[in-house]
Amino acid sequence: MTIKPRVELCVAGLVYFEVFVPGGVVPPPGEEVFVPSLRLGLGGGLNTASVAAALGLDVVLAHPRGEGLADSAIAHKTQQLGIPTLNWAAQPNPAVSLVFSGLQDRSFVSAADFGALALCPDLPEARWIHVPGLLEARHLAEPLARARATGARISVSGSWAPDELAALSTLTDQPWDLLILNDKEAAFAADDPKLAPDRLQGAARNVVVTLGPDGAFGRLDGAWVSADAVPVAAVDFTGAGDAFCAGLLASLVIGVTGDAALSHGCRVAARLLTQAGGVVDDPATLADLKGIT
Template sequence: MTTKPAVQLCVAGLVYFEVFVPAIGLPAAGEEIFVNDIRLGLGGALNTASVASALGLSVRLAHPNGNGLSDIAIAQKISRLGISTLNWASRADPAISLVFSGVDDRAFVSAADITALADCNTLPSATWIHVPGLLEARYLAKPLAVAKAKGARISVSGSWAPDELAALSSLHGQPWDLLILNAKEAQLAVGDARKAPDLLLGAASNVVVTDGANGAFAYLNGRHVSCSGVPVMARDFTGAGDAFCAGLLNYLIRHPLGDNALAYACAVASRLLTQAGGVVENPAVLAGLEMK
């Protein structure tokens, strides 16, 4: 008798406390500049988990936490969102990012206790497990392999980790079921982003490349597919890639062999561009999205 997974999606990784740095010059030594506002937010694995939950999936968030000030804020936010968690110990404040917003993208300065992920002994029973970062996937390799052997499907997205990206083309045996990169990451990985869906099939049986406003292209469910982007007046680029992952997984969970997974994922990501931050607190942001 097959045991039904406890949740449809487990998202495993670090949850970041984010400080959005105002676009001004630095003060001189001994001086202080006051601004109207310094925005704070949460991100990392919580982005994908919150979008997936808002889309109606049953979700569990697996992440390390300590006893620092950011850990308290993160725990309160997750509780308010109603997302169940699996936690293990880390140092206090294990993941903090300074976010610098540009014209069409962001840059980060981050401090993260990535090695705390190696202390994860087991992951929840789930239909899919998603890891939002290649480095995170390396530290979670053992519990991911165990989960896959028990029937879970494994999804990993890129993140800017040059050494991990460069090593992707040497992977074999398809340790993952789905690999999602943006065009810049795919370019670094194989030299030509358009060839990534074919050249990275040693890493995963399905490879997706997102290309911002241009949409996405992939080798998915045994064939090459693509979609155009969804025009939108962007307010904030934070979390759009994570939202794409959540949308894609939502589609694949509900329609495993569906033909419009990329278009749906792009539509979900476009909705995130209209709000500030990557965590969805109001599911109405994603209302009216249809799976065709």
């Protein structure tokens, strides 16, 4: 697909092929357990990109792609959603996850070819570039720095990467414009989630912490901001954090900041909690959340 000369958002990182394992299903060695179904999905960077596109942003998804079965599924889905992509070579199926579902959260067993990110070409010109993980941000450091030098703003969301989280407090040169962590990640990186917006300003001038059912808080443009979560009956927690990032960035792209930007992120995240999976297949799902209200 043709990429516009300057897009509103480029999401850069890995796209995962996901297999969802029902909670509590662990067969003993040598045995096989049959379940009613095993849900398959796609995630990683495609979560944020699909939500942002459904919110009306011009989006490009930049990710490595091989020649495997998972790669074919990802290519089909991005074409189906009408999301332009920038791809470069990787081993077949460069990112695959087993997702184990719990009552309140999920756990993962994943394989990812982070080394393929080192081959990333220059990223498309964009107002914002979002990277959905700290390991990905480290491997994309050079293309991100080049993009920032041309005027792009860089957003990075956390992930459970203990070494990368521990290193956040040692950064001093603000390589990113926005850092988004959940409360567990913020506690690990800054000892206390409430201290993260101040203690992690060496990583990014703007730091936001999400609190699940308790909303979000942080600093944007030097001001303390907060927002309440939207109560919903959650169907699936997959992709809610990615959806929050997309909603927040959709606000920032059009110049809305402060509490209103965080509130919009919370509303978008709440909507994703009511569906299975983190990819928005039908843009009508978020039609009423386009723009800031």
